[in-house]
Amino acid sequence: MSITLIITAFLVMLALMLLSLPVAVAILFVGVLGGYLMYGAPLVDMMGGVVWSSLNSPSMLAIPLFMLLGELLLRGGIADRMYAALAVWFNRIPGGLLHTNIATCTLFSATSGSSVATAATVGTIALPALHEYRYPIRPSLGSLAAGGTLGILIPPSINLLVYGQLANASVSQLFAAGLIPGITLALLFSVYLFIAHGKAGNASLVEVDVSLKEKLSLSKHLIPPVVIFGVVMGSIYGGLATPTESAAIGVVIALAFILGGGKMSLDLLIHCSLQAAKTSGMVIIVLMCALLLNVTISMLGVTQALTQWVASFGLTAVGLLLVLLVFYIILGTFMDAMSMLVLTVPITVPMVMAVGIDPIWFGIFIVLMCEIALITPPVGMNLFVVQGVRKDGGSFNDVIWGSMPFVAIMALFTLAIMVWPGIVMWLPDLLAGR
Template sequence: MTDVMIGVLGIGGLFALMILRTPVAFAMLLTGFFGVWWMDGLRRASAILFTETYSSVSNYNLIVVPMFVLLGNIASEAGFSRALYDAAHAWVGRFRGGLASASVIGCAAFSAVSGSSVATAVTIGRVALPEMKRFGYASGLATGAVAAGGTLGFLIPPSTGFVIYAILTEESIGRLFMAGILPGLLMSVLFIVAIWVVTWRDPSRGPRGEAVPFAQRFALFLKAAPLLAVILVSIGGIYLGMFTPVEASGIGAGLVILLALATGKLNRFAFTKAVGDTVKTSAMLYMIVVGANVLNPFLAITDIPAALGHMLTAFGLGPYGTLVVILLSYVVLGMFLDGLAMLVVTIPIYYPVILGLGFDPIWFGVVAVIVIEMGMITPPVGLNVFVVRGVAGDVPLATVFAGVVPFLIAMIVTLLAIIAVPGIALWIPDSMFG
């Protein structure tokens, strides 16, 4: 049996384990360990397991994960996320579809502190969905806006998706963070355009809210301003070169804790819960990195990435034709796997192919994250859809999936724009890092 065939069997076993609901981290770890054992013996497999586990958990750059997760959890427990939504609601709620637009704006703002798609959808959904229901919004538009808006947490920095991509490819976390800013803003604008189109065709789906006096709007903006200031300090500090992403994560988490304590919005119970949730999320992400780093040597030994590159080249599709094939494979995988699983399983295989085709790896990181985001709102998995449906309670799952269709179109438009104009993703990091 050839090495490539062993690799194919290993990947098949990996998917079989995930279909059997084995956590993705352990599925990768088991596949990598036993695959290397089969090919190079137990001693080599044991050495890889121990060395990769240590090097993964001791990776200095991974500190950004627990720090930014803690930042988002503290902001949520202290009620700062509600302040973001209330401010957005006050400014745009009086327009047709305004509450749905406020949900998208709230998701975009909270994404800049949470870095998590699911956390963003849950946090804003708990605040926004009852309000939209009270004002008579169509269930599909309301839940669709929150589910799609939540995906911004995977794109707008500090994105856990970019952190994992950077660890797997040894690219710069700072460059990836900066590359996600303009695409994230573009997608947010297109989501609001999608809401406008839906409510223009049927105004009853998103009635106008009550007009809020300017003084009250300004007061609500000031209430949200401290958290916005934390976002500007964290992300702006990276842009200005004042500190690294790791330092930015620590400064952001420290500032939001001080802010919560100073305003009296953080008691011992809320702080304990935020820390506990941070530990759980961080442990899961660290295990995924460990699993990926144990799987990667197995894939390298079997020459799967090289074989895939040769196969795609043999098709004669050219760079962009090959890129289309890769992106379509993400669409198919998105029907069965969640976002992080897709990222950690595919990047070690596709990354060498992308480099061989001459594409910018930072640009591809943004493209891959957007396609993975699409998988978060498409059936049958659609993790964000299930999460939002759980928050909404009485809305049928089919209604939520139907509601995300206009936003899915907006995501496709964003993806095509970035493929056609790579500068949308690369202009900021190139201007910063040269």
């Protein structure tokens, strides 16, 4: 199959998306129509069986379960108390509540798996306090938007689950690979805030003085997310449960904490279930269409054609990754993270494997690119989420310019994992006994 035809099909999908067609429709149009034109009805007939066998899998159930877990944490009041507990510890560090934004996003990410939910939840809680203590608006908004992106990197991550399904990669290995980069990126965000905005929030140092006893008392509110994360990830890596089973365990534990906190109600359960179902439905429909596209790609020999094409350039692994870095940053300026993921994984994974790049490592690379896409204008989802929860009616430029330093940090960190791939692969290799 010619490379020209492959590139044309990819550009057609992009054009359809730019015409405001739903992502799933654009992918379905090219995947099914392309297969029909090349092989006729028999190929289209077999697509149903392939998609059913892929979706009728216990691993797919992890997506709605982790979505439900995030909703329960959001609506059950756990996130509110978590922010208050972290604020009293970080308040006196130069940068104050800006560090609390990052820390809360990191901890919430470790249980929710969603960037948008993380940014919306922490933003809603944090912005009134940031406004009250006169924190500068741009770093305040930027730290919330960037901190929210950690939701798709720190496990459990919905994006890593989808990548694992599309690339046929181990989800448990991907979760392990995302842990150290996620924590490292959170620390780098805090280092930047310490250096660049260390004087922010000086007013709160005078107005807020919490004793050590009160700090320790408030710290009990950190127990629910820590326990949920420990049990979910511990059960996976201890070999006691699959990712799907561990997600179910996490939901049960979250329900127990909500019940213990007196927040349990039928309305809460109905609302959380409906929201989780809506979000899961959107993700799974896009994933299903990507799987249909995969059928066409496999039958038409696209993988082999791309492999030969990449080899003809004589690019090294680093050279190819630098090209993909620029490609993804540009793509992320006009495409949302999940769409970018499902659209490109079937094409890029064979390319990088052809030059010897580990698909687990590449999963983290792609998720980092998705993180950048979440906070780059004009369609960065987290930018709109954070702008939407602010109440002062300020300019959208504030959140854009506040996020730009974090985009630079993520791009530099991506270069760092190219130079030192062990940042990503050390933990999964250790757990796998390699």
